[in-house]
Amino acid sequence: MLTTLVDTQTLASHLQDPTWVIFDCSFVLTDPSAGARAYLEGHIPGAHYAHLDQDLSSPITPTSGRHPLPDPTMLAHKFGQWGVDASKQVVAYDDSHGAVAGRLWWLLRWLGHDGVALLDGGLSKWRREGRPLTAYTSTVSPRTFEFSTDDGRWVTTKDVEELLARGGHKFLDNRTHERFVGDVEPFDKVAGHIPGAINRPLEDNLDENGCFLADDVLYGQFADLLAATSPESTVSMCGSGITACHTLLALERAGFFGAKLYPGSWSEWITDNSRPVAKGT
Structure with missing residues (x-):
């Protein structure tokens, strides 16, 4: 089975x-219903829509x-209702180059289903190549997942605090440079980053x-x-544990296995004012 990427031709x-089994994960943080609307207007044939929130x-x-993170039992039930079981190859895509679809990729791996791949280039590449889209919503026979x-x-915020105190770990923050240095913060109440990230x-x-x-360039x-x-000893984080999954996939493509996700990421870190905040580079 494919476990990281799948190309449009395949x-x-x-x-x-x-x-x-195909999933459309398109989502816009500033308009949470936009992805579902776009899905209804046109999606890759056979795809189900998985809403980030x-x-x-x-x-x-x-x-x-x-x-x-979602409750694993509830999530497993949803995947079963979508027709996923151990025999299925799952493909996830979105309209943002995998920024959101990577979350579904990581969640399935977390649940023990390795046969899941991100559509390389996503919906944008699929459209550029003139491949088919449909507004038809497929029916499916539920499975037991x-x-x-x-x-x-993955690691908790408490784990992150302990790892920072211990040293020897690297924290990769996948947000834009402007958000990382604290120049702007469009989504969270505090700007900046975890010291040492x-x-x-x-x-x-x-x-x-x-x-x-x-792969060799990523390596x-x-x-x-x-x-x-x-x-x-590497932890991937972002604003809320979504785009961080994208870099975990990139690490695997490069041959680096075992890095951890910090699902809470920056938005959870700043819920406690006593936690340190850094700005600048």
């Missing part, structure tokens, strides 16, 4: 394959970030066409960035 050749996250609490969570894939914007994983860079970049730090 997906096109499997649109009628009953062992493949309603399907791929749990409700926000006073101490959580903006997109807490059996799962076993791998909680070694390194800025690695999501866009650095992509080429000019919105596809992932070649060179991450080898320089991590230096002597092992992947297992």
